[in-house]
Amino acid sequence: xxxxxxxxxxxxxxxxxxxxxxxxxxxxxxxxxxxxxxxxxxxxxxxxxxxxxxxxxxxxxxxxxxxxxxxxxxxxxxxxxxxxxxxxxxxxxxxxxxxxxxxxxxxxxxxxxxxxxxxxxxxxxxxxxxxxxxxxxxxxxxxxxxxxxxxxxxxxxx
Amino acid sequence: xxxxxxxxxxxxxxxxxxxxxxxxxxxxxxxxxxxxxxxxxxxxxxxxxxxxxxxxxxxxxxxxxxxxxxxxxxxxxxxxxxxxxxxxxxxxxxxxxxxxxxxxxxxxxxxxxxxxxxxxxxxxxxxxxxxxxxxxxxxxxxxxxxxxxxxxxxxxxxxxxxxxxxxxxxxxxxxxxxxxxxxxxxxxxxxxxxxxxxxxxxxxxxxxxxxxxxxxxxxxxxxxxxxxxxxxxxxxxxxxxxxxxxxxxxxxxxxxxxxxxxxxxxxxxxxxxxxxxxxxxxxxxxxxxxxxxxxxxxxxxxxxxxxxxxxxxxxxxxxxxxxxxxxxxxxxxxxxxxxxxxxxxxxxxxxxxxxxxxxxxxxxxxxxxxxxxxxxxxxxxxxxxxxxxxxxxxxxxxxxxxxxxxxxxxxxxxxxxxxxxxxxxxxxxxxxxxxxxxxxxxxxxxxxxxxxxxxxxxxxxxxxxxxxxxxxxxxxxxxxxxxxxxxxxxxxxxxxxxxxxxxxxxxxxxxxxxxxxxxxxxxxxxxxxxxxxxxxxxxxxxxxxxxxxxxxxxxxxxxxxxxxxxxxxxxxxxxxxxxxxxxxxxxxxxxxxxxxxxxxxxxxxxxxxxxxxxxxxxxxxxxxxxxxxxxxxxxxxxxxxxxxxxxxxxxxxxxxxxxxxxxxxxxxxxxxxxxxxxxxxxxxxxxxxxxxxxxxxxxxxxxxxxxxxxxxxxxxxxxxxxxxxxxxxxxxxxxxxxxxxxxxxxxxxxxx
Numbered sequence: 001x002x003x004x005x006x007x008x009x010x011x012x013x014x015x016x017x018x019x020x021x022x023x024x025x026x027x028x029x030x031x032x033x034x035x036x037x038x039x040x041x042x043x044x045x046x047x048x049x050x051x052x053x054x055x056x057x058x059x060x061x062x063x064x065x066x067x068x069x070x071x072x073x074x075x076x077x078x079x080x081x082x083x084x085x086x087x088x089x090x091x092x093x094x095x096x097x098x099x100x101x102x103x104x105x106x107x108x109x110x111x112x113x114x115x116x117x118x119x120x121x122x123x124x125x126x127x128x129x130x131x132x133x134x135x136x137x138x139x140x141x142x143x144x145x146x147x148x149x150x151x152x153x154x155x156x157x158x
Numbered sequence: 159x160x161x162x163x164x165x166x167x168x169x170x171x172x173x174x175x176x177x178x179x180x181x182x183x184x185x186x187x188x189x190x191x192x193x194x195x196x197x198x199x200x201x202x203x204x205x206x207x208x209x210x211x212x213x214x215x216x217x218x219x220x221x222x223x224x225x226x227x228x229x230x231x232x233x234x235x236x237x238x239x240x241x242x243x244x245x246x247x248x249x250x251x252x253x254x255x256x257x258x259x260x261x262x263x264x265x266x267x268x269x270x271x272x273x274x275x276x277x278x279x280x281x282x283x284x285x286x287x288x289x290x291x292x293x294x295x296x297x298x299x300x301x302x303x304x305x306x307x308x309x310x311x312x313x314x315x316x317x318x319x320x321x322x323x324x325x326x327x328x329x330x331x332x333x334x335x336x337x338x339x340x341x342x343x344x345x346x347x348x349x350x351x352x353x354x355x356x357x358x359x360x361x362x363x364x365x366x367x368x369x370x371x372x373x374x375x376x377x378x379x380x381x382x383x384x385x386x387x388x389x390x391x392x393x394x395x396x397x398x399x400x401x402x403x404x405x406x407x408x409x410x411x412x413x414x415x416x417x418x419x420x421x422x423x424x425x426x427x428x429x430x431x432x433x434x435x436x437x438x439x440x441x442x443x444x445x446x447x448x449x450x451x452x453x454x455x456x457x458x459x460x461x462x463x464x465x466x467x468x469x470x471x472x473x474x475x476x477x478x479x480x481x482x483x484x485x486x487x488x489x490x491x492x493x494x495x496x497x498x499x500x501x502x503x504x505x506x507x508x509x510x511x512x513x514x515x516x517x518x519x520x521x522x523x524x525x526x527x528x529x530x531x532x533x534x535x536x537x538x539x540x541x542x543x544x545x546x547x548x549x550x551x552x553x554x555x556x557x558x559x560x561x562x563x564x565x566x567x568x569x570x571x572x573x574x575x576x577x578x579x580x581x582x583x584x585x586x587x588x589x590x591x592x593x594x595x596x597x598x599x600x601x602x603x604x605x606x607x608x609x610x611x612x613x614x615x616x617x618x619x620x621x622x623x624x625x626x627x628x629x630x631x632x633x634x635x636x637x638x639x640x641x642x643x644x645x646x647x648x649x650x651x652x653x654x655x656x657x658x659x660x661x662x663x664x665x666x667x668x669x670x671x672x673x674x675x676x677x678x679x680x681x682x683x684x685x686x687x688x689x690x691x692x693x694x695x696x697x698x699x700x701x702x703x704x705x706x707x708x709x710x711x712x713x714x715x716x717x718x719x720x721x722x723x724x725x726x727x728x729x730x731x732x733x734x735x736x737x738x739x740x741x742x743x744x745x746x747x748x749x750x751x752x753x754x755x756x757x758x759x760x761x762x763x764x765x766x767x768x769x770x771x772x773x774x775x776x777x778x779x780x781x782x783x784x785x786x787x788x789x790x791x792x793x794x795x796x797x798x799x800x801x802x803x804x805x806x807x808x809x810x811x812x813x814x815x816x817x818x819x820x821x822x823x824x825x826x827x828x829x830x831x832x833x834x835x836x837x838x839x840x841x842x843x844x845x846x847x848x849x850x851x852x853x854x855x856x857x858x859x860x861x862x863x864x865x866x867x868x869x870x871x872x873x874x875x876x877x878x879x880x881x882x883x884x885x886x887x888x889x890x891x892x893x894x895x896x897x898x899x900x901x902x903x904x905x906x907x908x909x910x
Binding site for chain 1: 357365367370372373512563
C-alpha cells in the first residue's frame with residue numbers, strides 16, 4: 001500500500017512501485033483531469049504538482065511518491081475561480097481542451113517562482129507542454145494576465 | 159407588464175397533456191433506427207423534416223443537440239448558436255446535448271470543414287420551426303392570431319396584452335403542434351441576430367479549466383478492461399505465432415487475444431496484432447511489452463518511402479496520365495521567353511492529436527454500446543456492423559469530446575478494435591492507444607511529388623503551364639486497387655487552378671499505398687498549395703515582379719471559374735454547387751489586398767530576414783498568409799505570420815480567429831518538422847522526439863485579419879488556414895537566403 005495525498009484527500013493505493021503516478025491517478029483513484037499524451041515526458045499533458053514541484057506524472061513512478069502531496073487540475077479550484085482559470089476563460093484559450101490541464105499546472109509552477117514573467121520566461125517554461133491545436137498565443141496572454149492578478153492579490157494580502 | 163405565469167397544472171389541464179417534456183423533432187430522413195434515445199421515439203409519429211433536435215424542459219431550459227463531433231473547432235458552440243438564434247432562445251437557458259450516432263441527423267462525419275457550411279440553412283430551419291410552434295401554442299392559448307404574438311428571449315409575448323409565456327410553460331402544448339412547413343417559416347434578418355456573428359465562449363470552457371471534461375480516454379464502466387494492442391509493424395503483415403506466458407504473469411493482466419487479420423481493403427477494420435487486456439492501463443502496457451510475437455511481415459516489408467519518391471519522380475517524367483488540359487502547352491512553351499521547372503516534395507505526415515485514439519465498447523441488452531473520441535459515430539455503426547455481421551441499428555454510439563482529431567479520428571478502426579474485444583471478452587473494453595501506436599499505425603497523409611513547368615513571356619505573363627502530381631490515394635483505404643490520385647483529391651487545390659493561363663496541362667501518375675492512407679487537416683491542399691504557391695513565387699522572381707502583384711496579375715480578370723468548362727476537370731467544389739459557392743477570383747484578390755494592407759511585407763529588413771506570401775482557396779474559403787522568417791547561423795525562426803480569411807458569414811468570430819491561429823501553428827509544424835519515413839515497411843518515427851510538432855518557443859506572433867463578407871454563405875474554417883502556411887514560410891526563406899528549398903520539412907536544412 002502506498003499512501004498519497006491528492007488535493008488534500010488521503011489515499012492508500014495498492015499499486016506496484018513502477019506504476020507511473022499518471023495511471024495511479026487516472027485508473028486507480030479516478031482523477032481523470034490529468035491526461036495522457038506521450039508516455040515519455042515529452043508533451044506535458046500529464047503535468048501535476050508533487051510537493052509543490054511540477055512533474056510529468058507519466059514518467060514518475062508512484063514508488064518515489066510515498067506520502068507525497070499531489071495536486072492535480074481538480075485541486076486548483078473546483079468552480080474555475082482561481083485567477084489562472086479566470087485568465088484562461090477570459091482569453092478563450094482552449095480549443096479541444098485536452099492539453100489544458102497540463103498547461104495550467106505548468107503555468108502555475110512558473111508563476112510560483114516568477115511573479116512577473118517575460119515572454120521569454122513563459123516560452124522557456126512552457127515549451128515542454130505541447131498544444132496541437134495551437135493555443136500558444138492565448139496561453140502566453142493568459143499567463144501574463146493571471147500573473148498581474150496574482151501579484152495584486154498578494155499585495156492586498158500583505 | 160402583465161406576465162401570466164401558468165402553473166404546470168393549469169397548463170396540463172388546458173392542453174390535455176399527461177406526458178411530460180416537450181420535444182420538437184426534426185429530420186429529413188423518414189426512417190428512424192430503433193436504437194435512438196427515447197425522445198426521438200416520441201417524434202416517430204410526426205412528420206420528420208429537419209435534422210437536429212430541440213427539447214424544452216418545463217423549467218425553461220432549452221436543450222439543443224449538437225450532432226457533430228467537437229475536437230477543438232468549436233462547432234459544439236457554433237451549431238447551437240445558430241439554432242438558438244432563430245429559436246429566440248436565451249443563451250443562458252441553453253444546454254447543449256451531444257448527439258448520438260444517428261443517420262437522422264444527416265452526415266455526422268466531422269471533417270471537410272462542413273459542420274457550419276453544410277448545415278447553416280438547416281440549423282436555421284430547425285430553430286425557426288421550433289420557434290413557430292411555440293408561437294402558435296401561445297397564440298392558441300391566448301386565442302389570438304399568431305401574428306399577434308412574437309417570440310423573444312425564451313418567452314412568447316402577446317402584442318395586445320403585453321403578457322408573456324415562457325418556453326418552458328408552452329413546451330408541452332407546442333409539442334402537439336404540427337411541424338410547420340419549411341415554406342411557411344419566417345427567418346430573422348441579419349440585423350436581429352443575437353448570437354450569429356457573436357464571439358460566444360465555448361460551452362465546455364469551465365469544465366476544461368477544472369478538469370471535468372470527458373474525452374475518449376476518460377470513459378469508465380463497471381468491470382472495465384483496458385486493452386493495449388501490439389499491431390504488426392508492416393501493413394498486411396500477420397501474426398505467425400505468439401507466446402503470452404510472460405504477459406499473463408503481470409499482475410492485472412486478464413487476457414491476451416489475437417486480433418483478426420487486416421483485410422486486403424483496410425477500411426476501418428482492425429490491424430493484425432495481439433491485444434493484452436488488463437484491469438488498468440499500466441498493466442496492459444507492461445503485459446504487451448512481455449509478449450513474444452513472431453510476425454509474417456508480408457508484401458510491404460521491403461517498402462522504402464525514400465526509394466518510392468524516386469519512383470514517383472520517374473513515373474511523372476516517363477509515364478504521366480493526363481487529368482485535364484486547355485490549349486497546347488508545347489506551343490506555349492516554345493513561344494515563351496523563359497521556361498522554368500521545379501520539383502516539390504511533401505513527405506508522409508501523421509496527425510498526432512494530443513489525445514491518441516481511444517474507444518470503449520460493451521455488448522449488453524442485445525446491443526453494442528460504444529463511447530469513443532470519433533469524428534464519425536455513424537462510421538462506428540457501419541464498420542462495426544460490417545465487422546460483426548450485425549445490423550448497424552444494434553450499435554449505440556456516444557461521441558465523447560475529442561482531444562484533437564485533425565482527420566485521424568474519422569477513421570474509426572480503434573472503435574472496431576474495442577468492439578471486437580468486447581465481443582470476445584463479454585465485458586466492457588477500452589482500447590487505449592499509446593503515442594507510439596498513434597504515430598506508427600495511423601492513416602497517413604500521403605507523401606507526394608509534384609513537377610511544375612511554366613513559360614512566361616517578356617511582359618511577365620504566364621503563357622504555358624504544366625503541373626504533375628503523384629501520391630498514394632485515400633481511395634486505397636476503401637478499395638485496395640486504387641493506385642493514383644483521384645479527382646476528389648485533385649479537386650483540393652490542383653485541378654482548381656485559379657490562374658488565367660492560355661495553355662495548361664494537368665497530369666498524374668500511379669502510386670501504390672504501402673501504409674493506410676487517410677486525410678489530415680486540409681488533406682491534399684497541403685501539397686498542392688505548397689507546390690503552387692512556391693512555384694508562383696519562383697516565377698514572380700524570374701519575372702522580377704513582387705509576388706503579390708504577380709499573383710494578382712496572373713489571376714486575371716475578376717470572374718468566377720468553372721473548371722469543368724475551362725479544363726475539362728471534374729472539380730467537386732467541396733460538395734457545393736458553383737451557384738452557391740462560386741470559384742471567385744475577386745475573393746482571391748480581396749484576401750491578398752487585405753493581407754498587403756495589414757502586413758508590412760515591403761518593410762526594410764535586416765540581412766537574414768524575409769517575407770513570403772501564399773494564397774489558397776479551400777473548403778470554399780479564401781486565405782492569404784504572409785510570413786516573416788529569420789535565418790541566422792543556419793537557425794530558421796518563424797517570427798511573424800499574418801493571415802487574412804474570407805470564409806463568408808462568420809458564426810463565431812473568436813473561434814474563426816482561434817482556428818486561424820491554430821492553423822498557422824499546424825502549418826508551421828508541417829513546414830518545419832513534419833516527416834514520416836517508411837523503412838522496410840515500418841514507420842521510423844514513434845513519439846514527439848522524432849516526430850516533433852511546434853512548441854511555444856517556435857510559435858510565431860500571429861495576427862489574424864477577418865475579411866469576410868456577411869452576405870456570403872458560410873464557408874469552411876477548420877482547415878482552410880493550413881494550406882498557405884508552409885509555402886509562405888518556404889518563400890520567406892528564399893527571400894531571407896536567396897535559396898530555394900523545395901522539399902519539406904525544412905529542418906533537414908536548418909536548425910528550427
